[in-house]
Structures are given as structure tokens and as C-alpha cells.
Amino acid sequence: MTRLRLGQVALYLGILAAWEMLPRAGVVPRLFVPPLSEALGTLVADRREYLGSLPTTFGEIAVSYVIVCGGGILAGQLIGASAAARRMLLPVLRSAYAVPLVVLYPVMMVWFGLGSESKIAFASIYAFIPTLLTAVAGVAALSPALAETARAFGATRAQQILYVSLPASLPSMVAALRLGGALVIVGVIVAQMLGAADGLGYLITRHRTLLNSPGVYAGIVLVLGITGMHEVLLRRLEQKVAAYRQS
Amino acid sequence: MRRHERFIVAAGVLGLLGLWEALARLGRLDASLAPAPSTILQALGRLLRRPEVLQSLGVTALAAFVIAVPMGLLIGFTLAEVPGLGGLLRPLVNFLFGVPKSIFLPVFILVFGVSIPQKIAFGVFTTIFVLIMGGIAAVQSVPPELVTVSRVYGASRLQIIREIYLPAMAPILLESARLGMVFNITAVLLCEIYGARDGIGYRIAAWGENLQMPQLYAALVLVAVAAVAVNEALRLVESRLGAWRQRS
Amino acid sequence: MTRPLVAIRGVSQRFGAMPRKVGVIFQEANLLPWLSAIDNVAFPLKLRRVPKSERLEAAARMLALTGLAGFESRLPHQLSGGMNQRVAIARGLVQNPAVLLMDEPFASLDEQTRMVLGDELLRIWSETRKTVLFVTHSLNEAVYLADRVVVLSARPGRVVDDVAVDLPRPRSFAMSSSERFGILKDRIWQHIKHAERR
Numbered sequence: 001m002t003r004l005r006l007g008q009v010a011l012y013l014g015i016l017a018a019w020e021m022l023p024r025a026g027v028v029p030r031l032f033v034p035p036l037s038e039a040l041g042t043l044v045a046d047r048r049e050y051l052g053s054l055p056t057t058f059g060e061i062a063v064s065y066v067i068v069c070g071g072g073i074l075a076g077q078l079i080g081a082s083a084a085a086r087r088m089l090l091p092v093l094r095s096a097y098a099v100p101l102v103v104l105y106p107v108m109m110v111w112f113g114l115g116s117e118s119k120i121a122f123a124s125i126y127a128f129i130p131t132l133l134t135a136v137a138g139v140a141a142l143s144p145a146l147a148e149t150a151r152a153f154g155a156t157r158a159q160q161i162l163y164v165s166l167p168a169s170l171p172s173m174v175a176a177l178r179l180g181g182a183l184v185i186v187g188v189i190v191a192q193m194l195g196a197a198d199g200l201g202y203l204i205t206r207h208r209t210l211l212n213s214p215g216v217y218a219g220i221v222l223v224l225g226i227t228g229m230h231e232v233l234l235r236r237l238e239q240k241v242a243a244y245r246q247s
Numbered sequence: 248m249r250r251h252e253r254f255i256v257a258a259g260v261l262g263l264l265g266l267w268e269a270l271a272r273l274g275r276l277d278a279s280l281a282p283a284p285s286t287i288l289q290a291l292g293r294l295l296r297r298p299e300v301l302q303s304l305g306v307t308a309l310a311a312f313v314i315a316v317p318m319g320l321l322i323g324f325t326l327a328e329v330p331g332l333g334g335l336l337r338p339l340v341n342f343l344f345g346v347p348k349s350i351f352l353p354v355f356i357l358v359f360g361v362s363i364p365q366k367i368a369f370g371v372f373t374t375i376f377v378l379i380m381g382g383i384a385a386v387q388s389v390p391p392e393l394v395t396v397s398r399v400y401g402a403s404r405l406q407i408i409r410e411i412y413l414p415a416m417a418p419i420l421l422e423s424a425r426l427g428m429v430f431n432i433t434a435v436l437l438c439e440i441y442g443a444r445d446g447i448g449y450r451i452a453a454w455g456e457n458l459q460m461p462q463l464y465a466a467l468v469l470v471a472v473a474a475v476a477v478n479e480a481l482r483l484v485e486s487r488l489g490a491w492r493q494r495s
Numbered sequence: 496m497t498r499p500l501v502a503i504r505g506v507s508q509r510f511g512a513m514p515r516k517v518g519v520i521f522q523e524a525n526l527l528p529w530l531s532a533i534d535n536v537a538f539p540l541k542l543r544r545v546p547k548s549e550r551l552e553a554a555a556r557m558l559a560l561t562g563l564a565g566f567e568s569r570l571p572h573q574l575s576g577g578m579n580q581r582v583a584i585a586r587g588l589v590q591n592p593a594v595l596l597m598d599e600p601f602a603s604l605d606e607q608t609r610m611v612l613g614d615e616l617l618r619i620w621s622e623t624r625k626t627v628l629f630v631t632h633s634l635n636e637a638v639y640l641a642d643r644v645v646v647l648s649a650r651p652g653r654v655v656d657d658v659a660v661d662l663p664r665p666r667s668f669a670m671s672s673s674e675r676f677g678i679l680k681d682r683i684w685q686h687i688k689h690a691e692r693r
Contacts, residue, residue, distance in 0.1 A: 007335045032358040088252045098478030099471045100433035102440060103448065106455030107463065111280055186347040193353070194441060201350075208353040216353050223350050231345065396525045400539040401515070410542070414529045491529040491570050 031213050039217035046215070050222055053200045057188060060116050060199070064123035064184045068131050069177050071124075076135020076176065077161045077169075081147065086140060093129055101126045105194050114197050123187030131180030138172020139165060170241050178234040185227055282461050290465035300466075301473060303446035307363060307435045311370025312428055319375040319427070320420065323382015333383070344380055348373045348434070352441055366438040373434035374427040381423020385416035418489035425481035432474050515543070518587030518625075520597045524579035526571045526586075532558060533567035536585045543590075550589075557585035560619060577608040581615070588623065595627045601636070609633075610668075613640055617666055634687075638662075638679045639671055646686045655686045 019036040022028045030038075043050060079085045105122050112118035146168055150160040166173065192201025200219060207215030264284050270276045271283030294300060326333040326340065352369060359365030393411050402410065439448020447466055454463040526535045533554045534541075540550035558567055561581040571579055580600055587595055601609040613636060620627060631637050637644045638660055646656040660679060662670055670676055 004334055008338060011335060011339065032354075084252060087249065088256050092256065095475050095479060098429045098474050100429075100436045100474055102433055102437045103451055103467055103470050106440065106452050107467065110455050110458060110460070110463070182345075182347070186349060189347075190349045190437070193350075204350070204353050208356060211357070213357055216357060220350055220354070224346060227345075227347060392521070392523065392525050393527060396519075396521070397538075397542065399519050400542055402542045406542055410538075411527070414527070491572060 031211065034214045034217055038214045039221060042212075042214040043218035043221060046218070050200070050203065050218065053198065053203050056116065056198045057192065057200045060119045060123065060188045060192075061185055063116075063120045064127065064188060065181060067120070067124045068127040068180045068184055072128055072131035072180055073135045073173050073176055076132050076173075077139055077165055079132070080136040080139025080142075080169075081161075081165060086136060090133075090136070093133060097129060097133070102190070105191055108191070109195050114195055119188050119191040119196065119199070122191045123184045126187035127180045127183035130183060131176050134176035134179055135169075135173060138169040138176065141172070142168050171238065171245070174234065174238045174241050178231070178238065181230050181234060182227060185223075185230060189223055279458060279460060282464070286461045287464045287468065290461035291468055294462070294465050294469060300447055300450070301469070304432070304435055304439065304448070304470075307366045307438075307446075308370060308428070308431050311367045311374060311431050311435065314367070315371040315374035315427060315431070316378055316424060318371070319378025319423075320382040322375075323379040323384075324386055326379070327383045327386035340376070340379060340383075344376045348376075349437060352437060355438075356442060361442045361444070366435055366443070369438055370431050370434045374431040377427040377430060378423050381419055381427070385419040385423070386412075388419055389415040418485065418492055421481070421485040421488060425478060425485060428481060429474070429478055432477070436470065515590050516593045518590065518592040518595045520580075520583050520587045520595070520600045522599045522602050524571070524576070524583040526579055526582055528571050531568045531570055532563060532574065532582045532585075535571070535582055536589050538586060539590050553589055554585070557589045558582070560588070560622065561585045562615060575608075576604050577612055580604065580612060584616070584619070588619070588625070593626065595625045597627060597629045599630055599632065602632070609636070616640065617664075621665065634680045634683055635671065637683065638676055639666060644679075644683060646683055648686075656683070658682060
């Protein structure tokens, strides 16, 4: 292993060790940061509770995922192909990016109540614009000659998207998927934190109000695990797609 | 955007608003869910008469910004300039940058309780990573050949920093500051909605709970407009100072 | 390791004192993209803390000399590659150096621009009479521009020939198809061809 690698491994081990030692030594109050082992221990001990929150959470994530990635990518394909559409919509969308969408959650709660619908609605809106922008950029980068060739062979709009534009812009679409997915996960969790009756985010909030530090951290570790796994899976997908295009 | 396209977009937006107004007036829409735009505008007017309504958000966001920017840039510069340190810490920084910060809000409340320091700390936590990445990118964006040219013409170290580094880094630094501010405002608002005793975020949550829809929507409009205004103002500064970046 | 010793006008110079006596022009113009043409030319003077009015006046004169009068306020991205190199040349001249070092300054330009700038350089040289050390890989350029061509071998770089170019000045395009031109080019080519085989 190179020195750099060694240094990095040492760094990570050091951080984990500090997480374990400092709270135990009283340097950091246990309420603020419980020892790592305690947080993980809670995760294992209360695993039924945590695992029980996952079906709802995953369900909400899955539906939002389909809406955002399906809709976002489809819309991206349509908008990205038209220079006029891009000119009209991109400035508006980019300005809209600055709007703190988190304020929409109270509205979602009014419209849809505390159940899954509000989480799905919120996460979908939250993740939609960035995903759309990524998809549009990917399609816009395609050479116009591709679309022209397809039209010359008499392809309909739908065929052109399905057989030409989508495959050609696949790497960008996967990138959009990765971004959208990450935002959907965060959106669902945050929504659950803000107001829910079930779900991982709800669990974290409940432990917080009970001042159950290990419980809070256990939940956070679980969320990080979910986002991490998603990231790894989509990186793999991106690499596969890139390799496939190489051949 | 071409002129006639601007027109189309504007017409589209106005058309939708008009449709909304019409449907609401005709009683086709549930007033408890979607009051007419005119009602919302009235509520907005009343809201604007109390300018202190955005005060908490503004002050907290500004405080967090003022702390996060120098700290983040300093860390970024250090990571980029000190050899070895950057390579060692880079994967960690990238990982932390990719982690969603919002989920850590409960931790901040555990540590600080629901308070202004908590909101500022969370704002700093959310913003600082953007500034770190921006600092690194800015330093790396300085073309080394320009440093060489200035050395050849006898520039001192201080002159190289002032004449080459600062102007070259300015566009990326400004962009990071702008993005950081956007995240910052979102973070502070999240704090206010999640658990606070005042502030526009708290009001929004409260109005939602009490189903006071016109006030709720009015507050949404206010916050959205304020955030976009800040973003566009910073973008203006950015484009002014970065005009030289276009390729001919 | 010995410090590099350079002699200018027979007087050896310490490396640190070089900046003023030598003007350097690189293969890429390397202008500061956020400065206008006139500010780029004035840059070496700014580093030496020459007062603003004085340095802008000197810069304006250099821009006029290099044929860019009227383009003072343009930014590099608004100028062509050839024009940017002219700004670089003006910058190299602004401190009135004894020697101009030019390292393949026209290599990244197209053929036409190369030829135009070559002639421009000769014009500027005839007006200022600087000593110019011009590095090039082009046989044409070497013989066309120089009074003297020093041929270096590939690594390690040793002087393999010192050719006196006795073509009359001012040089013209017609000269480049003369017999004498061809002979000189061929002489240089023999050395380089030779070196390639090794």
C-alpha cells in the first residue's frame, strides 16, 4: 500500500477511534455525541424498531424515485431536444433552484396529511428540478446530427427519443438518476423528520425529543448507510454504462 | 431568451394564475387548500407591513454566512496548497460533501437545544463544505503559466497573490459564495420549521397546522422571492466580475 | 550546481536582475484574461510600481508599435490568437529591454498569421533594433527572420552550426524562393536530418 493510502486508512481509523474514545473519556458530553459502539449497539438492540421503519421509508422513496427519475428524465429528453424550450425554461428553472423548497412541506402536510402521500409529494418536488436540469444538459450535449439522422429515417418523436436520444445520452441519464435518487432519499427522510407517524426520519425525531442520543445517531448511521449504498450502486451503473459505450 | 419567448413564458405564467383565480372564484377549488391568488396577495400585503417577519431568517443566515465563508475558504486553500494534506483529506472531504447535511439537524438540537446558536451552527455546517470545495477549485483554477509569466517579469510573492491569484480565483469564489448562501438559507429555514419559537419558518409551520392558507401561501411567496432575489443579486456580481471567462 | 550565467552586452548578469533587461515572449500569449490589452502590456511596469499614467502611456505606445492601436480596451477573449501574440510582444517590449527572448512565439498560430506576424516582427525590429533571440522549429522562419541561425542538436543540446544569413534587408516574401534561401535552409536541414538519424 502506498504511503498515501496508509495515511488515509490511519486517518479514518483515528476518527473512528476518537468517536469511540472521546465520549467515553468525558471530553465530549455523551448527550452530544455518544460513543460509536453505543450508537451501533442501539441500532442492533432496537433493530426491530429500525427495520420496521424501513418498509414505509423505502416505499415512499421508491414511488418518489419513479416520479422524479421517470418524469424528470422524460421531461429532460423532451425539453433538452428543443433549443427553444431550453431557452425558455432553463433561466426560470435555474432561478427556481434558489427557492428553499423545504418550506413546501407544511403545504404538503395540509394537502395530504401525515401519511405517505405528503412525503412522496414533497420528495418528488424537492428532487425534480435538479434531476431535470441534469437530464436536459445531457440531451443538449448530444450532436444534433443524431436527431436529424433519425428523422431522415422517418422516426416519430417517441421512436427518436427511445431509440436514439435515450441511449446516446445514457451516461447523463444515469448521472441524473444518481442525483435525483440521492435527493429523493433525503427528501423523504427530512419530510418524515418534520411531520410523520412512521418512517426512519420520524424515528430519529422521536429519539431526539426523548433525548435518546444513541437512538438519534443510530438512525443517522442507518440513513447514511442507505445513501451510501445508493451511491455505490449508481456509481457501478455509471461505470457499466460507460464501459458498454466504449465497446 | 428571445423576446417572443419571454412573452410566451410570461403569458403562460399569467394564464395559469388567471385560471387559478377563476376556478377559485367559481368555487371549483377547495378554498381550504387553494385560496384564490387575490386572497393570497392580500395576505402578502399584510405580511409585508411587518418587515420584521424575515428578520430572524436574515440575521441568522447572515451570521452563519459570515462565519462559514472565511473558515471554509481557509480550509479549502490549505487543502489545495499544502502538498500531501490535500491528497490525504480529499476523499474524506468528498465523502462529507456528498452526505446530506439535513439529517444531522437533530444532533444540533441535542447539542445546542433549540436556540439561535443552534441555527447558526447548523447553517455553518451546511454551508462550509460548499466553500471548502470552492476554495480548492479556485486555487486549482489559477493557470500556472500566468504565475510563471509574472515571475519572469519580476513579481514578488505578494504581487503574485494580488495580481494573479485573486483575480483568477474570484469567479469560482463568488460562485461558491452564492451556492453556499442558497444552502444556508435553506438550512436556517429548515431549522425554523423543524423546531423554533419564531421566525418565518416557524410561522409557516404554524399557519399550516392552523390551516390558515392565505397567510401560509403568502409567506411561501415572500420566502421564495427573497431567496431568488438574493441569488440573482449575487449572480449579477458574479457575472460582472467573471465576464472575462467567456471564450470568444 | 553552478548558477546560470548570462552575458548581456558583454556584462554578465545575475539571474535576479534579468527581469528588466530581457523581454520574454512564450509560445502561448499567456495574457491575463481579466485585463484589457493595454493593462496586459502595462503589467510588467505595474509590477515595478511605475505610476499609472506613465505606464499606460508606455503601453499605448507599444500597442501602436505592434499595430494594435484602437484595441487598447479589448479583453484577450475578444482578440484573435495573432492579436494576442502581438499584445504579448508589446508586453515584452514595454520595459525597453536589451534583449527579446521569443520561444516559438508563432507556433500555435496558423500559417498565414505566422507569415504576417513574421513580417510585423521584422518591422518592429527595424524600428527598435533590439537583439532578438528567437527559438523556432521552422527552417523557413529561422532563415527568413534571422541574421544568424544557431543550430542546436537534440539532447544534449550542443551547438552544431552557426549560420550567417547574408540575405539583404528588408526581407521580402520573394526572397524566400531565392536560390540563396534554399541553400541556407538546406545547410541547416543537413544538421537536423543528421541529428534525427542518431
